[in-house]
Amino acid sequence: MKQRSDSAQARWEQHTQRPLFCLAAAFAVAYAVPIVRPDASAEVKWWCEVVEWGVWAAFAVDYVIRLLLAERRWEFVRSRWLDLCAVILPMIQPLRLLRLVATLLLVGQRARMASQIRLTTYVGGSVIGLLMFGSLAVLSVERDSPEGNIDTLGDAVWWSFTTMTTVGYGDHAPTTGLGRVLAVGLMLSGIALLGVVTANIAAWFIARFEKDDAEERRQTAAIAELAQEVRLLRAEVASLRAVEGVPEQRR
Numbered sequence: 093m094k095q096r097s098d099s100a101q102a103r104w105e106q107h108t109q110r111p112l113f114c115l116a117a118a119f120a121v122a123y124a125v126p127i128v129r130p131d132a133s134a135e136v137k138w139w140c141e142v143v144e145w146g147v148w149a150a151f152a153v154d155y156v157i158r159l160l161l162a163e164r165r166w167e168f169v170r171s172r173w174l175d176l177c178a179v180i181l182p183m184i185q186p187l188r189l190l191r192l193v194a195t196l197l198l199v200g201q202r203a204r205m206a207s208q209i210r211l212t213t214y215v216g217g218s219v220i221g222l223l224m225f226g227s228l229a230v231l232s233v234e235r236d237s238p239e240g241n242i243d244t245l246g247d248a249v250w251w252s253f254t255t256m257t258t259v260g261y262g263d264h265a266p267t268t269g270l271g272r273v274l275a276v277g278l279m280l281s282g283i284a285l286l287g288v289v290t291a292n293i294a295a296w297f298i299a300r301f302e303k304d305d306a307e308e309r310r311q312t313a314a315i316a317e318l319a320q321e322v323r324l325l326r327a328e329v330a331s332l333r334a335v336e337g338v339p340e341q342r343r
Contacts, residue, residue, distance in 0.1 A: 101161040108154055119147040120224065127232045128245060152179045218285060219256070226252040226278045230271050239267045256282035 122143035126132055155175050162168035169176060227248035234240040234248075242248050242264050251264040255278045266272050 101158055104157060104161055112151065112154060115147045115150050118143055120221075122147075123225070124228055127228045130235075155179050218281075222256065222278060222281050222285075223249065223252045226256070226274060230266060230274050233268055233270045233274070234266055237267050237271075240271075242266065242271075252278060255279055256285075258282060 122140040125140050126137050129136075155172075159165055159168055227245065230242055230251060231245060231248040234242040242251055247264050251266075253259075254261050254264075255275050258279055266275050
């Protein structure tokens with residue numbers, strides 16, 4: 093029963109990876125249009141709102157189905173508590189920023205489960221996604237601020253770059269509380285991604301050194317085994333000469 097349930101869950105996750113990533117791309121477009129084009133018509137903004145909620149609902153349904161397919165459901169909830177928080181978060185307060193955070197979390201969790209997604213692709217996609225969504229989010233909350241100086245998409249992208257790399261030139265900075273929360277999130281995300289890259293580079297070097305050491309130990313063991321066989325052969329030759337009365341040649 094467990095193997096059948098686990099295989100059903102694995103098959104579901106495998107078959108829904110690409111459709112959910114396509115929905116995430118649709119969410120990105122729907123989230124960006126009203127921010128990049130604030131003069132868009134009310135109908136366009138309404139459709140963008142529908143797409144955002146629809147994508148979040150699709151990820152929520154995906155979580156519920158994976159929960160139903162899991163054999164140990166409590167363990168599933170405990171091990172994927174971040175998914176559960178992302179599903180519940182937009183229901184508490186229907187803010188666009190909460191839908192953005194929830195969708196990013198859900199997409200990130202599904203990307204980690206995709207075995208075909210390598211670390212380089214995952215880290216690169218995370219950096220691009222955080223830069224893009226961070227820029228859009230800070231622009232949406234800072235553009236109408238009386239004291240804000242992030243007025244264009246270019247300013248927002250530049251601010252996101254300097255914030256994620258923790259450079260902080262200070263030429264652009266958020267003035268609202270929500271903007272500063274976004275800044276903290278980007279800084280922590282940048283530090284975390286840098287730590288992942290650094291750790292994996294170090295792990296690659298360590299694995300390389302361990303492989304070389306293992307090869308050297310194998311060669312040393314082979315040489316020692318060969319030397320032992322030579323000593324045994326010499327002892328056997330010496331014993332045969334002793335039996336036959338042939339004196340052993342001196343070196």
